[in-house]
Amino acid sequence: xxxxxxxxxxxxxxxxxxxxxxxxxxxxxxxxxxxxxxxxxxxxxxxxxxxxxxxxxxxxxxxxxxxxxxxxxxxxxxxxxxxxxxxxxxxxxxxxxxxxxxxxxxxxxxxxxxxxxxxxxxxxxxxxxxxxxxxxxxxxxxxxxxxxxxxxxxxxxxxxxxxxxxxxxxxxxxxxxxxxxxxxxxxxxxxxxxxxxxxxxxxxxxxxxxxxxxxxxxxxxxxxxxxxxxxxxxxxxxxxxxxxxxxxxxxxxxxxxxxxxxxxxxxxxxxxxxxxxxxxxxxxxxxxxxxxxxxxxxxxxxxxxxxxxxxxxxxxxxxxxxxxxxxxxxxxxxxxxxxxxxxxxxxxxxxxxxxxxxxxxxxxxxxxxxxxxxxxxxxxxxxxxxxxxxxxxxxxxxxxxxxxxxxxxxxxxxxxxxxxxxxxxxxxxxxxxxxxxxxxxxxxxx
Numbered sequence: 001x002x003x004x005x006x007x008x009x010x011x012x013x014x015x016x017x018x019x020x021x022x023x024x025x026x027x028x029x030x031x032x033x034x035x036x037x038x039x040x041x042x043x044x045x046x047x048x049x050x051x052x053x054x055x056x057x058x059x060x061x062x063x064x065x066x067x068x069x070x071x072x073x074x075x076x077x078x079x080x081x082x083x084x085x086x087x088x089x090x091x092x093x094x095x096x097x098x099x100x101x102x103x104x105x106x107x108x109x110x111x112x113x114x115x116x117x118x119x120x121x122x123x124x125x126x127x128x129x130x131x132x133x134x135x136x137x138x139x140x141x142x143x144x145x146x147x148x149x150x151x152x153x154x155x156x157x158x159x160x161x162x163x164x165x166x167x168x169x170x171x172x173x174x175x176x177x178x179x180x181x182x183x184x185x186x187x188x189x190x191x192x193x194x195x196x197x198x199x200x201x202x203x204x205x206x207x208x209x210x211x212x213x214x215x216x217x218x219x220x221x222x223x224x225x226x227x228x229x230x231x232x233x234x235x236x237x238x239x240x241x242x243x244x245x246x247x248x249x250x251x252x253x254x255x256x257x258x259x260x261x262x263x264x265x266x267x268x269x270x271x272x273x274x275x276x277x278x279x280x281x282x283x284x285x286x287x288x289x290x291x292x293x294x295x296x297x298x299x300x301x302x303x304x305x306x307x308x309x310x311x312x313x314x315x316x317x318x319x320x321x322x323x324x325x326x327x328x329x330x331x332x333x334x335x336x337x338x339x340x341x342x343x344x345x346x347x348x349x350x351x352x353x354x355x356x357x358x359x360x361x362x363x364x365x366x367x368x369x370x371x372x373x374x375x376x377x378x379x380x381x382x383x384x385x386x387x388x389x390x391x392x393x394x395x396x397x398x399x400x401x402x403x404x405x406x407x408x409x410x411x412x413x414x415x416x417x418x419x420x421x422x423x424x425x426x427x428x429x430x431x432x433x434x435x436x437x438x439x440x441x442x443x444x445x446x
Contacts (some may be wrong), residue, residue: 018139025037028107053317055326122254124139127168170389176263177200177262178266182266182270185214185215200254206231240353243289263294284351333349418445
């Protein structure tokens with residue numbers, strides 16, 4: 001049995017990074033804990049730490065209706081496309097999807113469908129880039145919305161960019177591994193692939209009286225997918241050392257048994273300590289160890305965002321993990337940027353663990369149960385050779401630029417994909433300090 005072995009730790013990787021500055025303009029509403037501008041804050045750190053020098057930066061083409069309905073039902077996507085704040089009352093009253101409007105977790109907001117198109121477009125473009133072997137790692141911090149179902153919004157998530165990206169990866173990879181380190185169970189992705197042996201889903205999450213209430217250790221898949229769903233339910237307060245030990249023991253066995261050809265890692269930052277909704281006690285280093293683990297394996301790797309409700313720490317986390325992806329050391333001192341005041345009073349990148357109790361007293365037993373299940377897996381599943389569906393159509397910026405009419409302005413997506421000067425990628429919008437709203441956060445969510 002051939003097993004993916006770690007490659008040289010500091011070997012160079014080609015890293016593609018997907019970002020659209022419009023993502024920070026969307027607003028879930030007053031008091032809502034989901035703040036899309038946290039992605040803009042992360043982007044500011046990525047730029048001002050100089051990480052862009054080792055990235056290929058792209059503005060993804062927004063996903064089309066056809067792209068999104070690869071997973072979601074046409075009726076549901078049409079609903080998202082047509083609903084807006086002007087017709088919210090009449091549009092939603094008698095509609096089967098009206099929960100999108102009445103559910104406080106998933107409110108209607110201005111530009112909702114365009115927001116979904118950006119999130120999905122980034123993960124789809126990242127998958128295509130990996131499929132074409134034009135990058136070793138592809139990053140979409142705008143994605144990671146893992147709760148959305150085929151015809152249902154859930155946990156701040158309206159469309160599931162992860163499922164759409166994995167479906168694209170499956171066109172060129174026999175087996176795709178999905179790993180979720182958000183504090184909430186990755187229920188939407190697990191449900192989508194619950195009955196297949198071509199995608200293994202592994203979720204490390206807080207369990208018990210906590211949203212979404214799924215992801216018990218006994219939930220292992222069904223039909224052909226039996227044993228291909230792995231759930232690692234955890235209690236409050238887990239620290240870096242215990243998490244690393246648990247993660248690596250489980251993932252070593254997963255890598256050996258499943259032998260994935262590509263990996264998608266959901267990097268939800270609500271599993272950090274100090275998160276407004278999370279209850280773990282991880283630091284950036286403990287969280288980032290998961291990125292380093294997969295980077296060292298040398299497999300095609302997609303990194304996506306997810307939860308995270310203390311925006312300044314989300315920005316810290318995803319900037320740090322971008323640095324890990326490009327193998328670049330960064331200072332603990334936050335560089336000056338448009339959101340510099342958010343990172344006070346210490347203006348440091350790393351956060352300390354808190355002196356709180358770790359309630360995880362049965363980790364060894366859980367590890368044993370999970371490893372025993374994995375050992376029941378059949379040999380690596382074979383995939384019948386068929387003609388692959390055509391790749392998603394993502395504009396090839398190099399070809400378009402080469403043959404462009406000098407008298408015609410290029411589309412903005414292509415202008416922003418041409419890496420020229422650092423100033424081209426800076427955002428200049430400044431927003432009020434988010435900390436003023438922290439007391440308004442709800443305690444249920446993604």
